Each structure stands twice: as C-alpha cells, then as structure tokens.
Amino acid sequence: MYDLFFKTLSQKIELTADEKELFASYLTPKKLRRKQYILQEGEVSRHTIFVEKGLLRSYAVDDKGTERIIQFAPEGWFISDLYSYITGEPSVFNIDALEDCELVLISKNATDELRARIPKYLEYSFLQMQNAYVATQRRLFDMVNLSTEEKYSKLAAKYPDLLQRVPQHMIASYLGLTPETLSRARRQMALRKR
C-alpha cells in the first residue's frame, strides 16, 4: 500500500522509516471504478489525489456541452483542481476515472500538518510544483505554436502508452482538436510514411 506513492517521493527527497510511517498516517486510500467521479463541477476540491493504479482525467464542459480534457493522470501522477483547492471556490472541472483506480488522497489539513512536521515535504512540494510549472509552460508553448500533426506526434512520442489506453477522441479533446481533424491528420501522416 502506498508503494508507488513513496517511490515517487523518493525520487526527490529521502524519508526515514519513521517519517514514512508518520506520513502514511495522514493518507487515505480510495478505490474508484471506471466512470466514477472523484470531483464534480460545483464541488470544492479538498484533496490532492495521487494515482497508485489506473487512469484519471480532468475536464471541463463548454457551453455547447463538449468535454474539454485538461489533463490525464496515469499511475504515479498527482491531480486536483488546484485553483479550487487553494481558494475554496467551487470547481469548474470534473475529475473521473477512465479505468478502475487505486488512489491516495491527501487532505488540505494533512498537507499543512505534514509540511510542518516533515520540512522535507515542503521542499518536495516546491520541486514538484516547479516541475509541473515547467511542463505546463512547455505544453502551452506547443499548443500555441505547433501544427496539428506536430502536437499529436509529440504527445505520441512522450506518452506512447496513453494512446493505447485512451480513446482517440479524448486525445483530440486534450489537443484542442475535433475527432475528425485528428483522424485526418493521422491518415495524412500514415500515408506519408509509406
């Protein structure tokens, strides 16, 4: 239990056995079935969610009822609506399971106490946030400046397994494209390779 979670922490900070035990006492395990929500629009995001197993996604629904996927979170990833988490405002996003999941929840209180009792965890949080920021900046740049084909190729190169686990129209949504446009782009690329 929490194996992947502590393995992930250990990539950036080292915890003693005692610290791990203390840490674990603040964590809540949760299983989630495919299609179930862990956060729904209008609720306040009160936890940081870590994915031990399975696959989550976050998305918003636009005026026309179209789902706009913001993020995928497979094993080893954190996900939440950070804005709602920080401000306490109701979330405008949904987070649900694309596969059966095993999750680790850390409440806001738990986070605060953990950062106070294990200062290394504040450092971890900083490093984690720094990584997330750099990654998002890069993705923003790519989304603004790359062509449809380049966006897809980059995603496919970086997360090849994701394409096996997620239906193509969700990849299209994540990339800000219609399913038709992505389908045609893929066909073009395949034709050119022959």
Added chain:
Amino acid sequence: MYDLFFKTLSQKIELTADEKELFASYLTPKKLRRKQYILQEGEVSRHTIFVEKGLLRSYAVDDKGTERIIQFAPEGWFISDLYSYITGEPSVFNIDALEDCELVLISKNATDELRARIPKYLEYSFLQMQNAYVATQRRLFDMVNLSTEEKYSKLAAKYPDLLQRVPQHMIASYLGLTPETLSRARRQMALRKR
C-alpha cells in the same frame, strides 16, 4: 532600491528588517536599456529576474524566423527560462527589454543560500510557483479552448495597460495569432459594439 521587490515578497511572507538586509546582500541590481537582451538563445539562464521598473518579454524564434512571444513581465513580475535555470542546458528562448528597465537579479547560488538561511523564503518560492502554475494552467486552457476574440478580450480585461505598452503584433504573437487576424478580430468586435 528593491522597494517593489520587498513589497512583492511581503504579499506572501513577512521579513524582519534584519532579514531584509541579509536578503538584499544577495541581490544584484541591473539596468537594461530598451531592446537590450538579458538572456539570449544558447546561453544558460543563471538568474531569476525580477522587474522593478519597465517591461521585459521572453520569446522563441521558429524555423521561419518568426518571433513567438511566451511571456511579458512588467513591474512586479519574475521571469527566467526556468528549464534552463534548473537543468543548466542552454536556453532556447530570448529575454529582452521592451522598455528601459530596472531589474533585480538573484543568482542560483544566492537562491540556495537564501532558502537555507531564511526558511520563509522556501515557503515563498513554493507559493510563488504554485501561483505561476495555476495561472499557466488557466492560460493553457484558454489558448486551447477560446476563440480568437475571446482570447483577446480576456487579455484586454486582465491586463488593460499591457495593450498600451506593447505593439499589437506582439500581442498577436503572444496569443498565437498573426497580426492580420488580430487586427480583423478587433475590427469585428468594434463594429459589433456600435
């Protein structure tokens, strides 16, 4: 000197007079004339830059030689190529001055020592990074999901003064549009308002 810098820190953490003095000893002031570079493609980003006065921008140049603006940094903002800063890899961005600037530089060494000697500064760095991350996530979502007119309107509402200080074709670049497209979108909006 450093007035705005410390005022900005004080929005998130409180420093004593002694701490401020210690802090200031790690800072380097720098003036930059309009059009001068503070970071050029190929160099390693070795400082965090704070803008006391003036206006910076960061941008990349694509294969066709077109400038792609990533960020504007007016007074009170931080800017750097964080990826290059963290990894030590040469930067693929440029940062230059759109107006005469007064800057505050914090070297990587200074940052490390400051975080060790003033633990509150690690907390500040975390909060700052968290804010930057949330803001970038939101901008990413908008760039992917909003129409041209919506992108421009949102920017204009959020940073009205920026439109006065920055030529329109740079706003277009920041929004991932051609100058022509932005010009026509503005015309449409103006016509509709009458």
Added chain:
DNA sequence: ACGTATCATTGACTTTTATCAATACATTTT
C-alpha cells in the same frame, strides 16, 4: 526636423479546421 523603422489595416487568395451527416465496426449492457 528629417528620414527611416516600425506598425496597423485592408484586400485577394489559399490553407486549415470545424461542422454536419452517414457508415461501419467494436464494446458493453441487459
């Protein structure tokens, strides 16, 4: 104050992407 950049706009045309509709296939549900 001058000449030179730079800048914003507009028109004509091309390319890219979205939209709507139909089809075929696969996967889930009952």
Added chain:
DNA sequence: AAAATGTATTGATAAAAGTCAATGATACGT
C-alpha cells in the same frame, strides 16, 4: 444473442485563420 452505446473514419460544405502584398500612419533615433 440482441440491442444499445461508444468509437473511428470519410465525404461535402462552411467558417476561420494564414499568407502575400500594398498602403498610410506613427514613432524613433540622430
């Protein structure tokens, strides 16, 4: 097993954005 749902592809057409070129207007450096 049959029905219902979800998924990917393709075609026809419309809408949006990019490209290229020209014209005034403005700002800037000396």
